Amino acid sequence: MSATGEDLPGTGPEGRVPAGGPSRTSRRPRRDRTAPPRRVRVVLADRRGGRRAVRTIVELEEQTSVGEALVRSLVRAQLRTALLLTLTTLGTIGMLPLLFFWLPELGAWTIGDVKISWLLLGAAPFPAMLVVGLVYQWRAERHERDFIDMVEN
Amino acid sequence: MQLNPWALSGIVVMAVVTFAVGVYGSRSAHTTSDFLVARRLVNAERNAAAISGEYLSAASFLGVAGLVLRDGVDGLWYPIGFAGGYLLLLMFVAAPLRRSGAYTLPDFSEARLGSVGLRKLTALVVLVIGSLYVVPQFQGAGLTLTTVTGLPNEVGVVLVALVVLVNVFGGGLRAVTLVQAMQYWVKLFAISLPAFLLFTAFLSTPSTSRGELVADMPPRFERDTTVTVETNVVLTVDRPVLLRAEGTVNGAPVSGAVYWAGDQHTVAAGTELHFTAGSDVPVVEGAVSDNSSWAQPQDRGPQGLFHTYSLIFATFLGTMGLPHVLMRFYTNPTGHAARRTTLFVLAMLGLFYLFPTVFGALSRLYVPELLVTGDTDAAVLLLPTAMLDNWLGKLLGAVTAAGAFAAFLSTSAGLIVCVAGVLSTDLPSGGQVRDFRLWTLVATAIPLAVAMGFSSLSLSQTVGLVFAVAASTFCPLLLLGIWWRGLTAWGAGSGIVLGGGLSVLAAVLSEWGPSLGGWLGVLLVQPALVTVPLAFATMIGVSRLTKDRVPLDVARVMLRMHAPDRLGFIRDRDVERFGGPGDQPRSGRHRAPEPD
Numbered sequence: 001m002s003a004t005g006e007d008l009p010g011t012g013p014e015g016r017v018p019a020g021g022p023s024r025t026s027r028r029p030r031r032d033r034t035a036p037p038r039r040v041r042v043v044l045a046d047r048r049g050g051r052r053a054v055r056t057i058v059e060l061e062e063q064t065s066v067g068e069a070l071v072r073s074l075v076r077a078q079l080r081t082a083l084l085l086t087l088t089t090l091g092t093i094g095m096l097p098l099l100f101f102w103l104p105e106l107g108a109w110t111i112g113d114v115k116i117s118w119l120l121l122g123a124a125p126f127p128a129m130l131v132v133g134l135v136y137q138w139r140a141e142r143h144e145r146d147f148i149d150m151v152e153n
Numbered sequence: 154m155q156l157n158p159w160a161l162s163g164i165v166v167m168a169v170v171t172f173a174v175g176v177y178g179s180r181s182a183h184t185t186s187d188f189l190v191a192r193r194l195v196n197a198e199r200n201a202a203a204i205s206g207e208y209l210s211a212a213s214f215l216g217v218a219g220l221v222l223r224d225g226v227d228g229l230w231y232p233i234g235f236a237g238g239y240l241l242l243l244m245f246v247a248a249p250l251r252r253s254g255a256y257t258l259p260d261f262s263e264a265r266l267g268s269v270g271l272r273k274l275t276a277l278v279v280l281v282i283g284s285l286y287v288v289p290q291f292q293g294a295g296l297t298l299t300t301v302t303g304l305p306n307e308v309g310v311v312l313v314a315l316v317v318l319v320n321v322f323g324g325g326l327r328a329v330t331l332v333q334a335m336q337y338w339v340k341l342f343a344i345s346l347p348a349f350l351l352f353t354a355f356l357s358t359p360s361t362s363r364g365e366l367v368a369d370m371p372p373r374f375e376r377d378t379t380v381t382v383e384t385n386v387v388l389t390v391d392r393p394v395l396l397r398a399e400g401t402v403n404g405a406p407v408s409g410a411v412y413w414a415g416d417q418h419t420v421a422a423g424t425e426l427h428f429t430a431g432s433d434v435p436v437v438e439g440a441v442s443d444n445s446s447w448a449q450p451q452d453r454g455p456q457g458l459f460h461t462y463s464l465i466f467a468t469f470l471g472t473m474g475l476p477h478v479l480m481r482f483y484t485n486p487t488g489h490a491a492r493r494t495t496l497f498v499l500a501m502l503g504l505f506y507l508f509p510t511v512f513g514a515l516s517r518l519y520v521p522e523l524l525v526t527g528d529t530d531a532a533v534l535l536l537p538t539a540m541l542d543n544w545l546g547k548l549l550g551a552v553t554a555a556g557a558f559a560a561f562l563s564t565s566a567g568l569i570v571c572v573a574g575v576l577s578t579d580l581p582s583g584g585q586v587r588d589f590r591l592w593t594l595v596a597t598a599i600p601l602a603v604a605m606g607f608s609s610l611s612l613s614q615t616v617g618l619v620f621a622v623a624a625s626t627f628c629p630l631l632l633l634g635i636w637w638r639g640l641t642a643w644g645a646g647s648g649i650v651l652g653g654g655l656s657v658l659a660a661v662l663s664e665w666g667p668s669l670g671g672w673l674g675v676l677l678v679q680p681a682l683v684t685v686p687l688a689f690a691t692m693i694g695v696s697r698l699t700k701d702r703v704p705l706d707v708a709r710v711m712l713r714m715h716a717p718d719r720l721g722f723i724r725d726r727d728v729e730r731f732g733g734p735g736d737q738p739r740s741g742r743h744r745a746p747e748p749d
Contacts, residue, residue: 060712060720071712078715079636082244089240093233097461100451107226107450117450121229122510126503129240133499136244137492144717151720 060151074147081139085132093125160301160534163551164558167339168316171562174332175320197490201497203330204481206337208235208498209505210286210564211293211530212616214340214557217506219529221513222520223440225447227457228513230464232506234620236499237465238472243495246473248488249635249714254726256483257575258476258627264726265634267704268642276579278626278653279476282619283572286475287600289615290565293530295604297557300534301550307605313558314601317566321573321593330484336563341505343556344533347549348508351540355515366514371433371443372521380426380522388418388435388525389442396432400424426525437527447517456675459682464617467681471620474627477564477571487718512536533557565600572596617679618660625652625684629692635714637693638707644696652688656680 060067100107100117107117213235220228255261258279263272291310298309320332371391382400394413401421402411417438420426428434441447451457472478485491516523516532519539523529534557537549573592626649633640663677676683696703704710716722 060716060722061709067712068708071708071715075636075711075715085244086241089237093237094465097230097451097458097465101455101458104449104452107452115226115448117226118229118448118510118514121226121233121450123507125233126236126506129237130496130499130503133240133243133496137496140244140248140492141489148717148719 070147070150074143077143078140081136081143085136085139089129089132093128096120157301157538157547157550157554159547159551160554163555164298164301167555167558167562168312171316171332171336171559172319174335177331197485197493198497199330199334200481200484200490201494201501202335202337203333203484204478204494204498205501205505206333206335206340206559206563207481207567208475208478208502208564209337209340209560210616211290211557211560213505213509214344214560215293215296215530215533216616217509218512218516218532219523221510222516222523222532223436223529225441226450227453227461229510230461231468232509234465234468235472236502236506237469239495239499239502241469242473242478243492243499246479246631246635247482247491247495250479250631251482251485251491252488252716252718252723253635253710253714254723256726257480257571257578258630259575259579260726261634262630262642262645265704265710266640266642266645267706268646271642271646272579274646274649275627275630276575278622278649279575280572281653281657282474282476282623282626283568283575283596284600284603285615285622286477286619287565287568287572287597288603290561290568291600291604292615294558294561294565296528296530297534297554297561300531301554310601310604313561313565314597316562317569318593318597320562320566321570322590330481333563333567336559337501339559340556340563341501343552343559344505344508344512347537347553348511350545350549351515351537352511354540355518366444366448366518370445371436372517372524374428374430374432374434374521375519376430378428378430378522380428380525382420382422382424382426382526383528384422384526386420386525386527387438388420389438389440390415390418390433390435391442392433394428394433394435396429397427398424428522434521434524436524440524440527440529444517456672459672460675460679463675463679463682466685467617467620467624467679469624470628470681470685471622471624473631474623475619476575476627477567479627480571480574481567487723489718509533515540569593569596618656621656621660621679621681621684622653624681625656625688628685629689633689633692633696638711639696639700639703640692641696641699641702641704643699643702644692644694647695648688648692651691652684655684655687659684 060070107115109116111119213232217228217232217235220231250261253261253264255264259272259275262275263269291313294313295306295309298304298312299306390413392415396411396413397409398407398411398420400407400423402424403418404421407424413435418435436442446452451461453460482491482494485494512533516529516536520532520535523532523535533553534550537553538546540546541549570593573589573596576592576596577588629648629652630645634645659677659680663674713722
């Protein structure tokens with residue numbers, strides 16, 4: 001998704017604007033006559049259905065019922081993913097204290113000379129949490145791509 | 154303790170390098186915007202290194218090893234929580250907070266709920282959390298300098314305050330970002346290399362002494378050891394111990410041989426205890442006395458279980474409420490970059506936290522005298538020289554001392570920038586660089602005074618308190634503010650007051666109140682499992698009661714926080730307030746009416 005907007009920060013006269021600015025500035029809608037026209041054309045010309053995209057963005061901004069429904073469904077999807085993954089973490093790493101409490105003999109098991117409980121608490125949670133984070137990142141970005149697709153088509 | 158020139162030079166080198174990088178980085182800092190948000194030119198990797206460098210404080214570098222030495226395997230929940238907080242931050246806060254365009258927590262509360270009063274309240278909580286968190290940093294610096302030089306505690310405290318001030322005065326967040334990013338790598342190196350070498354040395358010792366670490370007996374002194382007790386302690390003895398003592402034991406003056414049967418004994422400050430090689434180590438009250446129980450998870454009954462879960466609550470949820478960490482997310486250009494940064498932080502912290510555990514476990518064998526004095530926080534500093542009695546041990550000791558100093562420097566610098574930034578923007582005269590510098594002085598002076606005044610608090614205790622307060626105030630504010638449209642300023646305010654008030658009260662009672670055993674005692678030491686749900690319930694309940702005060706622009710703010718970056722709804726509030734890098738008035742399409 002290296003789409004046009006984000007790759008153009010240095011093109012305009014205000015090349016110094018911090019990133020985050022560019023995508024906004026470059027996709028400023030046509031009705032804003034004070035915007036530098038060059039930047040507007042570059043981006044919109046590249047995009048199929050650009051005019052409709054602008055209309056949907058305006059709808060989002062004006063908070064029509066369509067725009068509202070779109071945003072609500074995005075927020076719900078993101079929240080559902082986050083909660084689901086939190087529960088997953090809670091159900092695995094978060095269960096360890098209870099597990100050790102109910103099954104004390106588990107805490108005494110060893111692999112070689114090292115107690116399994118030290119490995120489960122001292123090393124295993126860190127890569128596990130990183131994996132959960134990666135899964136979240138992947139899901140969240142996909143929800144956002146779906147949202148953009150819906151706005152632009 | 155005597156002067157250790159190696160460790161001292163490590164600290165001096167660290168201070169000089171920090172200063173030099175600070176000066177180098179500050180050459181390009183000119184406007185208020187530079188100072189506050191580093192012009193958003195920092196890439197995700199460096200920003201993540203800076204966040205990790207800022208976050209890995211005294212509690213991580215020294216405190217975690219000390220906790221493992223004292224509490225054993227259950228102490229490992231601290232590093233899990235310290236890192237795991239970023240997982241929740243990633244999933245619930247990072248991208249929406251960045252897209253909201255708010256540059257501090259008070260600014261977020263005003264942007265979301267449109268209340269200047271709430272902004273002032275959250276600014277106050279930032280001040281409380283920030284100051285509380287700087288205090289243990291200053292104390293840790295004092296402890297490090299005392300341990301390696303024998304100088305008075307105050308010198309270390311003042312020295313670290315001065316170096317931090319120079320850096321912040323020089324260049325604000327830009328310089329500090331550079332310094333912080335460097336300091337993450339310094340700290341990782343300073344803990345991983347010694348941990349690796351010491352562990353190798355440990356593996357080459359005979360396996361009989363290795364087996365002791367999990368044996369059903371107290372730790373033992375490897376060699377004849379003299380311990381000077383610095384503060385009054387209560388020691389627990391499992392099996393009879395014969396020792397020589399000079400000073401006051403159990404309330405009576407003693408000079409000569411002492412025989413301790415089981416049970417507890419009080420030792421007054423200034424007493425010298427001489428132990429012979431092979432004798433059992435008496436441990437301070439609260440520490441685990443025998444090794445098999447030390448190595449066994451969850452063997453302290455239901456109260457221990459409550460403590461563990463409450464700790465998990467405080468650390469996982471408290472991380473997202475730490476104002477200095479949140480402020481740094483604003484240096485990300487987009488919400489996507491904020492997520493990437495958080496993922497990097499999660500990886501970097503996970504890597505770092507593998508090593509303090511090694512120190513903690515080895516300390517149980519080689520520096521058990523720390524269990525007598527209760528100075529378990531010094532384990533990382535003393536272990537290298539205790540294990541290796543040659544130049545390598547001294548060199549590694551210098552490396553860990555430099556790393557510890559880096560930890561205090563980076564965390565206190567980040568906190569002071571954050572508190573000064575909040576004070577200078579949330580008070581009427583705000584927005585001028587001069588004010589920022591003035592507030593930096595104030596933000597340093599308050600914790601400096603507290604650190605000088607109360608030198609007896611332990612690192613992990615104070616830091617645990619900060620996490621509990623953050624989890625009971627800012628965590629519900631952020632979670633509900635980002636994901637629930639129904640939140641009102643009244644709801645948020647009352648939740649913050651109740652959650653923050655209760656967690657501070659619990660901390661004050663557990664520190665200065667009567668020492669309580671049982672459930673109440675556990676609850677006061679680690680209150681998050683109760684105070685966090687209470688704060689959430691209050692926020693939701695009061696918001697429901699004040700339904701008519703839901704801000705009118707809530708849909709607009711929700712859209713801005715959750716819409717993908719490419720649609721361009723992000724709006725940087727500091728740029729609108731202070732002007733952009735070139736002082737061009739810039740504004741997005743989406744202008745909410747400014748409440749002020």
